[in-house]
Amino acid sequence: MRVLVTGGAGFIGSHFVRRLLSGGYPDLPATRAVVLDKLTYAGNLANLAPVADDPRLEFVRGDICDGPLVERLTHGTDLVVHFAAESHVDRSIEDASAFVTTNVMGTHTLLRAAAAAGGVRFVHVSTDEVYGSVDEGSWTEDEPLRPNSPYAASKASSDLLALAFHRTHNLDVRVTRCSNNYGPHQYPEKAVPLFTTRLIDGLDVPLYGDGGNRRDWLHVDDHCRGVALVAAGGRAGEVYNIGGGTELTNRRLVGRLLELTGRDASAVRHVEDRAGHDRRYSVDTGKISRELGYAPRTPFDRGLADTVRWYRENRSWWEPLKAALPA
Template sequence: MRLLVTGGAGFIGSHYVRTLLGGGFGEHGDADTHVTVLDLLTYAGNRASLPARHPRLDFVRGDIGDLPLLLSLLPGHDAVLHFAAESHVDRSLDADTAPDFVRTNVLGTQTLLDACLRTGVPRVVHVSTDEVYGSIASGAWTEDQPVAPRSPYAASKAAADLFALACHHTHGLDVSVTRCCNTYGPYQHPEKLVPRFVTHLLEGRDLPLYGDGGNVREWLHVDDHCRAVHRVLHHGRAGEIYHVGDGTPRTNRALTGELLRLCGADWSRVRRVPDRKGHDRRYALDATKIRAELGHRPRTGFARGLADTVAWYRDNPDWWKEAAHR
């Protein structure tokens, strides 16, 4: 199998590539899979997150919005895993960087889908987010819930999802969409909450906690996220959405407390900052479908996963310090 992974030098994409090439998924035939990573290497992409000398890995620096590049690159590939995205909500609120979210997440996705149709790539998995649904006061979203994004980032991802699903229904492309809860783990850029707070604590800096800290998210280890995407690649149905959930729900305040404890710090290190504009209060996914149809369940407990993540950042300061200054 030849697999193209867009955004494969980013946090989730690189974990997928490392795990696949290391035989960590256990799927029959993975030992013969050749991976092409396509990544623009913006600030969030890092070649140091990939096994550069692996014999079954090719790296191409390029933009998913570059149609001529895609038309030359895609022939011969059996599937595309589409991780590439602008993903930091705060950057989507900034007028200077907001256009990047439309350019990459919407136009880039449409260009990639068009290139797959033109070159005959038969299978695409589009990786998305629970943020496309907006906020939910109680209960959990199922896959048939209409999207109601409330940030520019979420709106760009919702548009990309709809383009992917429309490409299936209009052109017959075998596309599946995954929507996951908040993901954490090693090699995550320090702009995101968990690595930002951990690296701040390791450097003796205060933690900026938005508002009252009562916003609720589910937290899933990156390995469980990638195993779910791999399962959808091999067994997911065309035109379907799969929730990657069953993460551990925590308020931002509760998560902050656990990170303080793991880093040997106390609440004197926390300062309250004005809440993010349009900050969604609560997300929750119903993951019944992926469990029932594909047999996927998370296997990394939150306590162990978070402790291992903190330990990784403690042991790898060169990686995150370089990433923070990109």
């Protein structure tokens, strides 16, 4: 099986590639794994170092908006797993241009090439943020999309475009929507690595508003296993939620990180809440559980402790990246 992984040098995509090539997904026997990544600020070839010498891996530096390149790479491909995306909400609030270009136009370029190639299975990786905020209960896959941030709106647009390609062009499209990911190799602008690295360095951490915003936390290994299950056994034209089963307020998350880094509450700095900040996300994972046997395997306490340990032991990976972030 020839697999094209977009964004395969990023946090989640690289984890998928490493597990794919190490035999972690026996139902996806990859004879060739082609990674297409633009290597923007969030892409890092070091993420692929453990499999860099695998003869089945081909890395291509390029843009998913590059039509001729995408057409060439898609030709002869059996499966496209589309991780590539602009994903940081704060950046989308400042300027949504790159989000529209990459998340909408880039996805369209990939879909068009896959439809033209024929015989391609296309897994489009999305986010629970497309559903918007939910006060009670959990969103199922048939809920209407109510995105609030420009990032979430761009992902909702790409979801609908992907599903339209299934209905219009009979392309085998399967959409996944995940909750908040955490784990090693996550770019340090996101909450867990940002807070962890600042606490390790003896700095304070910024907490939006009252810290009561709630998120479901999903270890990257569980997420990627869910994506692999959908790729191998999901149904064309269907959406699958992937969750971690651990819902915490941001305040409680920070409390866990304070304990793991030996810091106290004086390290927390409350800042003005960001615009359009959704209060709570929660996805119902009954569908992927019933159809594909998915359940998260990484207990949150262990996964978070392992993640903090990884950042302690891998300064050489994250320190250069932190240097480029705003203070």
